Amino acid sequence: MFSQFALHERLLKAVAALNFEEPTPVQAAAIPLALQGRDLRVTAKTGSGKTAAFVLPVLNRLVDLKQKRVEIRALVLLPTRELAQQTLKEIERFAQFTFIKAGMITGGEDFKEQAAMLRKVPDILVGTPGRMLEQLNAGNLKLEHVQVVVLDEADRMLDMGFSEDVERLCGECPNREQTLLFSATTGGAGLRDMIGKVLKDPEHLMLNTVSQLNDGTRQQIITADHNQHKEQIVQWLLANETYQKAIIFTNTRVMADRIYGHLVAKDVKAFVLHGDKDQKDRKLAIERLKQGGAKVLVATDVAARGLDVDGLDLVINFDMPRSGDEYVHRIGRTGRAGNEGLAVSLICHGDWNLMSSIERYLKQSFERRVIKEVKGTYSGPKKVKASGKAAGVKKKKTDKKGDKKVVAKRKPTAKPKPNAPLASADGLAPLKRRKPAPAAE
Structure with missing residues (x-):
């Protein structure tokens, strides 16, 4: 039960109103440590x-603040607009009271x-690193x-090239007391x-190994020509x-438009x-998919993170993702929350x-x-087994102890004919045979 956590009563009221009953494993592991003020790295x-979980x-940290709202107190950085929008909605749901x-x-x-x-100074600011830096450079964002x-x-965020931006924004928060880093991959x-630069003595929580990240999803391959x-x-x-x-993932925008057409x-x-x-x-596409106005979304990896749609139970990788982590995030759009x-x-x-x-x-x-109805000719790389003669392998004899040893074949030595000329030492001319000396009389 969420009541086991030392959460403010207004937050527990929101949790109950949202019908959250049992915390998930990541929530049970991360929330108590986060409430203690520890830096966390959670997978x-x-x-x-x-x-x-964050x-x-x-x-809970901000709910009892007595100060007038004049400064931003919490910063949440995410890689995509879609994930930022989803996170903002979650914050508003839990903060409703x-x-x-x-x-x-x-x-x-x-x-x-x-x-x-x-200028209205929200307590919590959610956003992507690139636009936050633009507002910071324009003098509109204060993070002290x-x-x-x-x-x-x-x-x-690292994959998208935001490493320096994230470190810069963290550096603009010199008085921060806690940093929480969450990810679905290692x-x-x-x-x-990055962890070494922005986290202080963090607690590492790995709730799932890589091989367990999508254990609720059947994973198949179909070969194509x-x-x-x-x-x-x-x-x-x-x-x-x-x-x-369903969602169909491609690696390029051109291919996504082609399939959509x-x-x-x-x-x-x-x-x-x-x-x-x-x-x-982008908002229209996601809302139509969530509301059921469309059954299929064709997307690049911009939709591989943070897209949470009820009933999304089929993912097709038209193009294979370029990394194992990206594959994990793509298929993570389905098989969610135990489904x-x-x-x-x-x-x-x-x-x-x-x-x-x-x-x-x-x-x-x-x-x-x-699929026999659309079966092609390609079925994977062919396995070629070379025979001993084709591979140039010599047979080896085995002694009684089982050790293999190569026995060199000797060419038979030719016996000289009785009257054949003998070769000289330098091999230039044959030597004449001498007749045996007559016996002494």
């Missing part, structure tokens, strides 16, 4: 309740309107009194470097697979989401090695699936 799978401690106000600044929104919002900084999806050397064949497989899956909502031509209710779309279109999901990756000749490396990273073996 837990998508859909595990990470947002509430929102509730942050609100308090006087705490939150604001958001991200790219794609009017800069002057955001500056006007900042920030008490707590939250870095959500920190590994993704990240690499870059993330470890080329992109046109992949499109046929996608259309078959959408027509025959049982699902409520083909689906619309087939009368499939779909939307497309990628970086070239303005904020209005089951299906993730299908389409593999051409050029995708096989990348797919195999992701299998090794996850320490898993994906289920191979064949």
Whole structure:
């Protein structure tokens, strides 16, 4: 029960109103330590309740502040607009019985309107690093009194090139008392470097190993001959697979638009989401998917983080993601909160090695699936077994002890003929045979 945590009564009232009963494992592990003021580095799978695990401690820190609202007290940094919007909604839900106000600044929104919002000084500021730095450089953002900084999806922010921006913003919060870093993957050397720079003696909580991050999702691969064949497989899956909502991931905006166009031509209710779309279109795409106005979303990795849609139970990787962490986040859009999901990756000749490396990273073996109605000719790399003669392997003899040893073949020595001439020592001319001396008389 959430009542076991030392949370303010107004927050417990909000938790009850939202029908939160039992805390998830990440919430049970992180909330008590965060309430103690510890710096945390938390790894837990998508859909595990990470947002509430940092929102509730942050609100608890601010709920009894007696000062007039003149400074920003908490900063939450995230990689994408969609994740920022979702986090803002969660903060507002849990703060509904308090006087705490939150604001958001991200790219794609009017800069002057955001500056006007900042003059009202929200208690909690949520946003993406790039736009926050723009407002900071313009003199509209003051962070001297920030008490707590939250870095959500920190590994993704590094992948997007926000490392220096994040470190700069953390440096602009010299009086912060706590830093919380959350992620769905373990990240690499870059993330470890960031942890060393911005966290102080952190508590490391790993709720899931990499191989457990999506244990509620069936993971399949289907081989394809080329992109046109992949499109046929996608259309078959959408027509025959049982699902409520689906998302199709591509690596490029051009391919996302192409697939979207083909689906619309087939009368499939779909939307497309990628970086070239303005904020209005991106909001519309997500809202239509959530409300059921569309069953299918075609997207680049801009939708791989923070997109939480009820009933999203099918993910199709039209293009294989470029890293194991990105794969984890993509398929993490399904199989959330204990529900089951299906993730299908389409593999051409050029995708096989990348797919195999992701299998090794996850320490898993994906289920191979064949659809006879759209079966192609490619089924994976051919295994060539060389015979002993073809490979030039010499047979080895084995002695009685079982040790192998190579026995060199000797050429038979030719016996000289009785009257054959003998070769000289220098091999230049044959020597004449001498007749034996006559016996002495």
